[in-house]
Amino acid sequence: MSVPLWPELQEAAHRVDELVVALPEPGARLPEERAEIAAAKDAARALRMRYLRTHADAVYARLTSDGLDELRLAELVEAAAAEFPALVPTAGQLAADRGRRQADKEGYEIDQGIFLRAVLGSPQAGPHLLDAMLRPTPRALRLLPEFTRTGVVETTSVRVERRDGAAYLTMCRDDCLNAEDDQQVDDMETAVDLALLDPEVRVGVLRGGTMTHPRYQGRRVFSAGINLKSLHSGGISLVGFLLRRELGYIHKLLRGVRTEDAPWHSRTVEKPWVAAVETFAIGGGTQLLLVFDHVLAASDAYLSLPAAREGIVPGAGNFRLGRHTGPRVSRQIILQGRRIRAAEPDARLLIDEVVEPEEIDAAVAGAVERLRSPAVVPNRRMLNGAEEPVEEFRRYMAEFALQQALRLYGEDVIGKVGRFAGQGA
Structure with missing residues (x-):
């Protein structure tokens, strides 16, 4: 099918x-130069949106051979760059930006956001892409x-261990308090795939390491959120981190993994999941x-979604949080940075079980045992669908896809992550 670009x-x-060739590097441009190239980018982006x-x-049909090919996010934008170079950034443009600090990038990922907004927004192309992202990764296979064979796999940031029919995923980036970056997203999707694909695993457990x-x-920490130092240095990508995280392993936690080994009555292999929070999430x-079937926390732990403080959109948190807490509490958490301490009453909106720190191991074992029932999977499927x-x-x-891309390059975000990165955890 011929899909010509507008002249x-x-x-x-x-x-x-x-202008990119003629002007100095982004961080060295004068105000009038920044205004000139911003106007040119805005004009091109408006035309991309219209197209x-x-x-x-x-376009999607052309890139996927009329839906016969299932391309993951990275493969899709790479194919689009080769086939429609004026529509999304080329590999060379992205490579040039990749080595720069966030403040010094051209912002080509915004154009990827425009493209993926259109694809995901399509009732035809969007479901096809979501299905492609539920496939197991080649690394996991x-x-x-x-x-x-062994029941153990160690990656850079996640250890997976099978014990008594349960897969225990331990986030072990002790250098950064399990703050997530592109590497951790890749490791987490691999770990989730392995737990879902192993027929001996009945329940998955996620926990932070020591x-x-x-x-x-010496303390276990669940997660410090996005790695702000990596964001400041330009190491957090729209496709490889922010979108892959949501459409990859988090969506698989909820919906399962698409595989030929799925039962005839289901498109995916699903399993129930337990999360254990120590210190903070x-x-x-x-x-x-928000996608786990049972959440337990130590009594001295706390939860937070400091999106307004960081200046970005907290993934699908805006989509899911209000369903758990109601609209008022979700606005307090997302817009005003309210922390929810495990011991306070509102914590029960997000946490199923609060125990003393020394009782976490026993609480995890109890939750795993309760979720082993064969009726759990069909019931969680019906709950999640509703x-x-x-x-x-x-x-x-x-x-x-678009709003987060714009936020990545907001002046307020660039200023904030520079300060946060200097503070340390």
Whole structure:
């Protein structure tokens, strides 16, 4: 199928490219130079939005051979760059930005956000992409024989261990209090895939490992959220982190993994999940809890979603949090940075079980035992389908793709992450 780009869109994209070559590096531009290239980018982006309103389905069909090919996010934007270079940034443009601090980037990922907003927003292309993202990763398939044989896989940031029919995933980035970056997202999706694919696993458990950080030496920490130092240095990507995280392993925790080994009556292999929070679950850590079947926490732990403080959108937290807490509390948490301490009454909106720190191991074992029943999986499927219809999730993620891309390059975000990165955890 031929899907020609509009000449005016090609001209606008070429004008941006000319300015990038002619002007100094982004961090060295004068105010008038920044205004000139911003206007050129805005003009090109407005044309991209208009073009995709009409042609998103045709573009997606061209890239996926009319839906025969299932491309993951990274593969899709790479294919689009090769086929439609004026529509999304090329590999060379992204590579040039990748080595820069966030403050010094051109912001090409905003154009990826425009493209993925259109794809995810399409009732035809969007579901196809969501299904592609529920496939197990090639890395997980390579490691699966080792895991089924030994019951243990160690990655850089997550250890997976099978014991008595349960998969225990331990986040072990003790250098950064389990703050997430592209590497941890890759490791987490691999770990979730392994737990879902192993036929001996009935229940999954996620927990933070023991830290060596001076302030938390010897204590388990669930998650410090997004790694702000990586964001400041330009190491947090829209496709590889922010979107892959939501459409990859978090969505798999909720919906399961698509595989040929799924039962005939289900499109995916699903399993129930337990999360155990010790010390704190900040930002992305709290987002994770919203898709778990049983959440338990130590009595001295706390939860927070400091989105307004950081200046970004907290993943699908805006979509899911209010369902748990109601609209007033969700606004207090997201817009005003309210912390929820495990011991306070409102914590029971997010946490099923609060125990003393020394009782966590026994509480985890009890939760695993309760979730082993064969009736748990079909009932969680029905609950999840009623509480979070996949079409509503798709529409939310379409808008998130663009809004989060814009936030990544907001001047307030760049200023804030620079200060946070200097503070340490």
